Amino acid sequence: MPANDSRTALVRRARKINRVLAETYPEAHCELDFDNPFELLVVTVLSAQTTDRRVNKARPALFAAYPDATAMAAADRAHLEQLVGPLGFFRQKTESLLKLSQALVADYNGEVPGRLDDLVKLPGVGRKTANVVLGNAFGVPGITVDTHFGRLVRRFGWTSETDPVKVEFAVGDLFPKRDWTMLSHYVIWHGRRICHAKKPACGACPVAHWCPAYGEGPVDPVAAAALVRTQGPA
Structure with missing residues (x-):
């Protein structure tokens, strides 16, 4: 967590980011098609x-x-x-x-x-x-730690862990279990659309105010908007 974050502040900030991402991506879901x-x-x-x-x-x-x-x-x-x-x-x-x-x-x-x-x-x-x-x-709550999820939760300062299992447990400890599955979707959608690995669109990010990594990518709104994808990578 960031050096100035208490445990309580970290939890509050993490849950605020999750709420804003939920408002930003109400359509978030598993992007793999399946019937069973x-x-x-x-x-x-x-x-x-x-x-x-x-x-x-x-x-x-x-x-x-x-x-x-x-x-x-x-x-x-x-x-x-x-x-x-x-x-x-x-x-x-x-x-x-x-x-x-x-x-x-x-x-x-x-x-x-x-x-x-x-x-x-x-x-x-x-x-x-x-x-x-x-x-x-x-319908059993679970946290999906893919490359997008791991990258974003480290940028958010939710954990400094790099091992996927340790990331899963560290992040899971910040949220009610009922939130885990949708949290995964919101974070992954954000990683695929705005918070890119090489050049995050910081100036177009809805959670920039609460992100310790703000400024890793362009902060100019016009430059950032040009990086935003409307869907995940092809």
């Missing part, structure tokens, strides 16, 4: 090293061919590679999907478990993926 927990689990695994929009484009053909864990567990490897090929790292991702689906069939009768302890035991599933699935498919 299995689809969300798969597309979240596929989203590594690529963008949500690319995953969403590949999704219809993938689930038309392999709509559930049982079908995907028995998938033809070459065909599955072809379907996920546009997303990069297609051999690794194909292997992950096959092992993941086979584990779901073997251990959970083809269903996605709704507990974090069970999810993180699945091949290729870490806490970030598990929290995405829990928060958005099961």
Whole structure:
């Protein structure tokens, strides 16, 4: 936390930022398309090293061919590679999907478990993926620490941790559990649209007043406005 922040002041400032982001992004939601927990689990695994929009484009053909864990567990490897090929790292991702689906069939009768302890035991599933699935498919509060979330909470001074698990616990300690899932969406949306990694649009930022990192990017409103994206990266 900033040197002049008491614990109480930090909590108040963090919750104020969250309220303003909620007002700024009332439409915030998981930007991966899905119809059920299995689809969300798969597309979240596929989203590594690529963008949500690319995953969403590949999704219809993938689930038309392999709509559930049982079908995907028995998938033809070459065909599955072809379907996920546009997303990069297609051999690794194909292997992950096959092992993941086979584990779901073997251990959970083809269903996605709704507990974090069970999810993180699945091949290729870490806490970030598990929290995405829990928060958005099961309504279980969870904090999703992706690169955007980690960058912003450090800029906000909510934590200085860099390890994703430590970030998750440090930030979670500042907010009621019921807020965790939507907090993740608000922060990630802000990171994709305004608080960019290399040149944040500080002069167009709705939470600039409470941000210790104000000034890392252009503060001139016109220059900052030119950096604002209306949606996440392609």
